[in-house]
Amino acid sequence: MDTNSQVKKILLIEDDHNLSKSIASTLEKEGYACDPVYDGQIAMRYFQNRSCNLILLDLNLPKVNGIELCKKxxxxxxxxxxxxITAFGDxxxxxxxxxLGADDxxxxxxxxxxxxxxxxxxLKRAEQAPTTQPLYQFYDMKLDPNKKVVIREGKEISLTPKEYGLLEYMLKNRNRIISKDELAMNLWDNKYGVTHNTIEVYINFLRNKIDKGFERKFILTKPGFGYYLNEQSDEL
Structure with a gap:
């Protein structure tokens, strides 16, 4: 898909026609090109045959729902x-x-x-030219930020985009304790609507994949402060 044109194109997938018109009008006033579609099948055909720079996606859509579209x-x-963009706030x-890979x-x-x-x-983030990033090595674990691959003891570990982002952030800040608020601000762009419970759930998901079944546990908690990586050679 060629997305290098000067005017940024936004694919708006929303079946509420009034809300769609309101969003499209606002975006066009800001100088964006907005293509509204109202069901999942049309959205998929659009994405396969036309270019866009960003997608606004409702979850509750006719024909093909937003979760399936996001995955595809x-x-x-x-x-x-x-x-x-959805009414489902749970x-x-x-x-x-x-x-499934949604950004926000x-x-x-x-x-x-x-x-x-x-x-x-x-859009600003997407404009930044990709550069080759160095690999991270943490004891018997390797993380390749270019291929988004994590390997521990020679075995590739399958992570969701959010789990991967969490692990990469912790590796980048491996020498200090990271608070839940900091994780919310940096991995969800702001902490509005992202609770401490959400962070705890993702940490548990990551621990089950990174630490479970391995003698050395990497992700540690300092109660009341946050999380950090276990760098003590004599601590298991």
Whole structure:
């Protein structure tokens, strides 16, 4: 997909026609090109045949739901920003969306200014030219940020995008304790709607994949402060 044109193209997938018109009008006033579609089948055909720079995706859609679309879009293009807009505000829906590769999540009703702020952040991030990043080695674990691959004791570990981002952030900040608020701010862009419980759930997910079955446990907790990586050679 060629997304290098000067005017940024946004694919808006929303079956509420009034909300879709309101969002599209706001985006066009900001100088974006917005293509609204109203069901999952049309959205998939659009994505396969046309270019866009960012996707706004409702979850409750006719014909093909937003969860399935998110999965397919991410498989076809790992880099394009996907922002979920939905009435489902429960933690399970949010976690499922993040696990499938969504970049952020807005619960209806939301302020259009907040939506615009998020769009600008993700479009700016997507514009940055990719560079080859160094590999991370942590005892018997390797993380390749270029291929998004994690290997421990020679075995590749399958992580969701959010779990991978969490582990990479901890490796980048391996010499200090990281608070839940810091993780929320940096991995979810802001902590609005992201509770400490959400962070705990993802840490547990990551521990089950990174530490379970291995003698040495990497992800440790300092109660009341946050999380850190176990770098003590004599601590298991």
């Amino acid at each position: 879009f991410r498989a076809m293009n790992p880099e394009i920003p996907i922002l979920i 933690i399970d829906s949010k976690m499922e969306a993040f696990d 999540y807005l619960v209806k009703p939301f302020h259009l200014k907040e939506l615009l702020a998020k769009i600008k952040i993700f």
